[in-house]
Amino acid sequence: MFKTILLAASADHACDNAAKSAFRLADLTNAHITVFHVLGMPAHGFSQEVIDVKTGEKVEASEEYISWVKEEIKIYYAKQFEKTKSFDIKIAVGMPYREILREIKNGRYDIVTLGGTSKEKISVYKKHMLGSTVLRVAKASPIPVMVLCRPSSSFLKNISSILFCADFSKESDAAFNFAANLAKFFNCNLDIFNVADISPVFSKNIIEQDEIDSQISAAYKKIEEKYIPHTKNIIKTVANVCEGIPYVEIVKYAREKNSSLIVIAHHNKENENFGSNMEQIIVRSASPVISINK
Amino acid sequence: MYSGKLCSKEPVKTKEQLQALLKDTRGKTYYKEMQNLEVDTDLLWKTIQTTLNSRIKTWLEICSRCGICAESCFLYLANDKDPTQIPSYKIQSTLGEIIKRKGDVDNAFMQTAMETTWGKCTCCNRCAMYCPNGIDTGVMFSYLRGLLYQQGFVPLEMKIGAGMHRIYYAQMDITDEDFIDTFEWIVEEYEKDYQGLKVPVDVKNADIMYTVNAREVKYYPEDLAYAAILFNLAQENWTVTSKGWEETSLAMFAGDWEACKIQVKHVYEAMERLKPKRMIGTECGHAHRATVIEGPYWMGRKDGKPPVESIHYVEWVAEALRTGKLKINPEKRIKTPVTIQDSCNYVRNGGLKDITREIISYIVEPGYFVEMEPCGENNFCCGGGGGFNGIGIYRNHRNKGLTVKRDQIIKTGAKLVLAPCHNCWDAIRDLEEEFKIGIKWSFLKPLLIDMVEIPESMKPAS
Amino acid sequence: MYQFLTGFMFWVSVSIFFIGLFVRFIFYFTGLNWRLDRVAYKSYPFYGIKGALKSVFKWLFPFLTRVWRKHFFITIASFAFHVGAVIVPFFLLAHNVFIRGKLGIFHSIILNQLTADILSWLVVIGAVILTIRRIVLPQARILTRGYDYFILFLAVAPFITGLCARYEVGNYSFWLYSHIIFGEVFLIAAPFTKLSHLVLFFASRIQIGMDFEIKRGGMKSKNGMAW
Numbered sequence: 001m002f003k004t005i006l007l008a009a010s011a012d013h014a015c016d017n018a019a020k021s022a023f024r025l026a027d028l029t030n031a032h033i034t035v036f037h038v039l040g041m042p043a044h045g046f047s048q049e050v051i052d053v054k055t056g057e058k059v060e061a062s063e064e065y066i067s068w069v070k071e072e073i074k075i076y077y078a079k080q081f082e083k084t085k086s087f088d089i090k091i092a093v094g095m096p097y098r099e100i101l102r103e104i105k106n107g108r109y110d111i112v113t114l115g116g117t118s119k120e121k122i123s124v125y126k127k128h129m130l131g132s133t134v135l136r137v138a139k140a141s142p143i144p145v146m147v148l149c150r151p152s153s154s155f156l157k158n159i160s161s162i163l164f165c166a167d168f169s170k171e172s173d174a175a176f177n178f179a180a181n182l183a184k185f186f187n188c189n190l191d192i193f194n195v196a197d198i199s200p201v202f203s204k205n206i207i208e209q210d211e212i213d214s215q216i217s218a219a220y221k222k223i224e225e226k227y228i229p230h231t232k233n234i235i236k237t238v239a240n241v242c243e244g245i246p247y248v249e250i251v252k253y254a255r256e257k258n259s260s261l262i263v264i265a266h267h268n269k270e271n272e273n274f275g276s277n278m279e280q281i282i283v284r285s286a287s288p289v290i291s292i293n294k
Numbered sequence: 295m296y297s298g299k300l301c302s303k304e305p306v307k308t309k310e311q312l313q314a315l316l317k318d319t320r321g322k323t324y325y326k327e328m329q330n331l332e333v334d335t336d337l338l339w340k341t342i343q344t345t346l347n348s349r350i351k352t353w354l355e356i357c358s359r360c361g362i363c364a365e366s367c368f369l370y371l372a373n374d375k376d377p378t379q380i381p382s383y384k385i386q387s388t389l390g391e392i393i394k395r396k397g398d399v400d401n402a403f404m405q406t407a408m409e410t411t412w413g414k415c416t417c418c419n420r421c422a423m424y425c426p427n428g429i430d431t432g433v434m435f436s437y438l439r440g441l442l443y444q445q446g447f448v449p450l451e452m453k454i455g456a457g458m459h460r461i462y463y464a465q466m467d468i469t470d471e472d473f474i475d476t477f478e479w480i481v482e483e484y485e486k487d488y489q490g491l492k493v494p495v496d497v498k499n500a501d502i503m504y505t506v507n508a509r510e511v512k513y514y515p516e517d518l519a520y521a522a523i524l525f526n527l528a529q530e531n532w533t534v535t536s537k538g539w540e541e542t543s544l545a546m547f548a549g550d551w552e553a554c555k556i557q558v559k560h561v562y563e564a565m566e567r568l569k570p571k572r573m574i575g576t577e578c579g580h581a582h583r584a585t586v587i588e589g590p591y592w593m594g595r596k597d598g599k600p601p602v603e604s605i606h607y608v609e610w611v612a613e614a615l616r617t618g619k620l621k622i623n624p625e626k627r628i629k630t631p632v633t634i635q636d637s638c639n640y641v642r643n644g645g646l647k648d649i650t651r652e653i654i655s656y657i658v659e660p661g662y663f664v665e666m667e668p669c670g671e672n673n674f675c676c677g678g679g680g681g682f683n684g685i686g687i688y689r690n691h692r693n694k695g696l697t698v699k700r701d702q703i704i705k706t707g708a709k710l711v712l713a714p715c716h717n718c719w720d721a722i723r724d725l726e727e728e729f730k731i732g733i734k735w736s737f738l739k740p741l742l743i744d745m746v747e748i749p750e751s752m753k754p755a756s
Numbered sequence: 757m758y759q760f761l762t763g764f765m766f767w768v769s770v771s772i773f774f775i776g777l778f779v780r781f782i783f784y785f786t787g788l789n790w791r792l793d794r795v796a797y798k799s800y801p802f803y804g805i806k807g808a809l810k811s812v813f814k815w816l817f818p819f820l821t822r823v824w825r826k827h828f829f830i831t832i833a834s835f836a837f838h839v840g841a842v843i844v845p846f847f848l849l850a851h852n853v854f855i856r857g858k859l860g861i862f863h864s865i866i867l868n869q870l871t872a873d874i875l876s877w878l879v880v881i882g883a884v885i886l887t888i889r890r891i892v893l894p895q896a897r898i899l900t901r902g903y904d905y906f907i908l909f910l911a912v913a914p915f916i917t918g919l920c921a922r923y924e925v926g927n928y929s930f931w932l933y934s935h936i937i938f939g940e941v942f943l944i945a946a947p948f949t950k951l952s953h954l955v956l957f958f959a960s961r962i963q964i965g966m967d968f969e970i971k972r973g974g975m976k977s978k979n980g981m982a983w
Contacts, residue, residue, distance in 0.1 A: 095513060349787070349963055359899035377895050587972065591796075641973075672982075
């Protein structure tokens with residue numbers, strides 16, 4: 001399923017959860033793992049002073065420093081590396097999200113894994129940027145992006161079911177294919193889930209229950225037509241639609257179903273909506289979330 | 295004559311030399327070698343005799359030594375009115391002294407001169423406006439930079455920067471392929487958001503040829519995407535060139551006049567090859583100065599103009615907003631107290647003060663714009679001009695210098711500082727990092743992207 | 757002695773003064789180089805002249821430029837000094853009578869005694885203030901060398917001696933001789949010392965005016981360079 005996995009992480013606790021999932025995924029799929037660490041923005045000109053993303057301190061991005069960082073990462077993930085088929089460590093200098101995207105572009109990765117960043121250390125470099133590294137990578141990445149911020153009970157130990165959040169867009173179709181393939185590969189259940197968004201009620205736009213009902217039945221029909229025909233080789237596929245605030249319902253549903261993985265499409269149409277929904281799911285979900293862009 | 299491996303009179307000529315310099319952390323070896331560098335006094339005097347003409351000679355001679363220039367210099371003010379920071383003192387004790395001694399100066403003298411030249415003057419030319427005798431100390435320091443560069447007494451980063459231009463025709467190690475590749479890659483990321491977005495490469499006879507700052511390619515490729523989006527929104531017939539796309543010139547900061555010529559020639563060749571109606575450079579001050587204002591003279595162009603009409607990005611923005619090519623959604627205009635940092639290189643030395651104010655009239659809700667005091671041609675340097683931002687050994691000098699800009703900004707009460715100049719942008723970012731005064735700063739492009747109305751035809755497909 | 761000073765030396769010093777300064781003025785401009793200075797001096801005559809005139813004019817009168825307004829005190833002192841120093845030698849009655857004897861020219865603008873006295877005193881007072889300023893202000897002190905005091909002395913000495921002669925303090929002929937000698941020393945020294953700023957001030961201002969107007973944005977901003 002995956003040959004190479006890119007783990008974009010600094011060797012600290014903020015990334016632990018994502019790292020664990022990435023290594024587990026590498027284990028499951030017998031993949032090569034590349035740990036990618038971005039040192040930060042260089043001070044100007046050609047002075048090699050960079051602001052370390054992890055510590056926020058000014059450091060010299062000399063060869064010695066870089067090899068020291070590599071060594072740190074090696075020690076930090078020593079246990080995991082033991083079990084991994086093969087791995088390598090790469091260091092880059094620049095704006096983290098940009099360098100991650102550059103690495104994705106230049107390398108041949110099948111999936112990229114990201115962790116959260118520790119909020120209190122946000123450096124001045126980020127202040128003028130909109131959105132987080134995760135959202136920016138998710139928006140532009142041509143490969144699936146797996147994110148996990150919270151500790152998970154399973155860390156993919158047992159992949160029993162995959163939750164696919166459908167929204168019927170073009171990107172969503174791609175996400176479905178990916179989710180279906182995963183379900184086939186891991187030989188597990190697939191939950192197809194759609195939420196009829198009722199968030200307009202908060203701006204006092206009352207939605208009639210009839211309208212919600214018709215939305216729900218339309219969604220069922222779409223799932224039936226679009227996705228179910230492609231689920232023949234999956235052991236069990238369940239479709240479910242309900243009304244609510246999308247991210248709340250998705251997180252709730254994933255918990256209920258004990259989903260091992262959540263697959264969600266990233267699409268640009270409702271950019272802002274996506275941003276907040278996606279972010280909320282990532283922040284709240286106890287399962288890794290995979291975002292698909294194209 | 296002694297010549298170090300890293301520090302010598304020879305300019306950087308190979309990639310290997312560049313690598314060696316880049317690897318020299320904090321220039322430890324470089325500056326150590328500089329201790330032994332000998333001054334070629336004959337060459338120095340000969341160069342002065344052939345290049346020093348009546349203008350600078352007269353300036354040095356008729357300087358009344360009245361000290362009026364003192365308060366025009368932000369470094370004098372930032373350093374608690376240290377008399378050794380007076381422009382007149384700085385130039386008389388360096389260039390003045392070299393000429394007085396007919397070039398017979400030693401290593402220690404040259405090192406002090408280097409510190410004064412790159413660590414105590416940003417060539418902002420503000421003093422020129424304040425001297426009754428019309429003496430432009432900035433111009434003299436620029437001349438002195440050339441003399442020092444020739445002798446090898448130049449800060450590490452300047453040596454590297456000039457070397458980059460000699461090898462890559464860009465201020466950073468970015469090849470032509472990297473440039474096009476990055477531009478196309480980044481635009482691809484935005485294709486979904488803006489229908490029909492593309493980067494036209496090497497299109498002949500376009501209306502606009504766009505040139506950039508290599509830092510954008512290396513660290514802020516978003517800026518390239520924004521430029522593409524805005525040109526497309528304005529439905530401009532624009533193009534980028536696969537060769538000669540770099541508008542900046544660190545060689546100018548270094549005083550490497552030969553490299554300046556190499557660099558600007560490359561850009562002019564692109565103009566001549568593609569024959570665009572106009573060249574537009576990115577939001578960078580010194581790039582405009584180098585390619586549009588000084589460049590023609592390095593190339594020996596008698597009319598002092600580049601081969602095709604060349605304008606600064608702010609001029610295009612003002613024009614696009616004026617003519618309605620770009621339309622601002624009035625609801626999205628800036629509604630926080632905002633001020634603008636006038637870049638020395640295209641305001642004091644380029645006359646574009648009114649243009650930026652015109653832009654502000656379109657993008658800022660009336661009542662929210664506050665001028666700095668002083669502003670326009672009289673504005674102080676951001677604190678990082680002339681290469682100051684990039685020089686490691688003078689970082690403390692630079693940080694001290696930032697205090698003037700910091701106090702100016704605090705006085706305006708602005709929460710957002712418009713900085714349509716890479717150097718200013720960097721300096722203001724650094725001053726926020728250093729002093730944490732709680733401001734944001736921005737180029738124009740990202741702000742415009744959020745404000746402009748997108749025509750139906752470019753909205754994302756549903 | 758008087759004959760020598762007012763005869764031979766008069767001609768020598770006046771010639772040196774005028775020819776010397778003229779040559780310096782001309783050499784300044786022939787010494788300019790559009791490529792080295794990076795200013796297309798000749799390509800834009802209209803802007804060149806406009807920038808040059810503006811740059812000279814604005815600085816020739818007090819308070820027209822930002823600096824003149826900002827440095828109120830020194831502006832007053834400096835203008836007091838310079839106005840008198842330029843006007844008195846040319847328009848003093850005694851000088852006029854003397855020159856008529858030499859050249860047969862007599863111009864009609866003559867300072868009356870009171871004005872001449874006031875202007876001369878202003879020169880002296882101005883010089884004193886400028887000297888004190890050089891001693892007191894750190895930013896002037898660090899720049900000032902003996903040479904600068906010497907130049908100031910050269911400029912003011914004819915006025916001090918002239919005033920002494922005018923008020924007949926002590927020995928009149930001593931002051932008169934001193935006055936003539938210092939006057940001639942001034943004339944001779946002018947082209948060779950910093951006193952050459954008499955003309956080079958204009959030259960330099962013309963250059964910088966053209967520089968900013970032609971090359972550095974004068975053509976692009978509404979009002980040209982705001983001095």
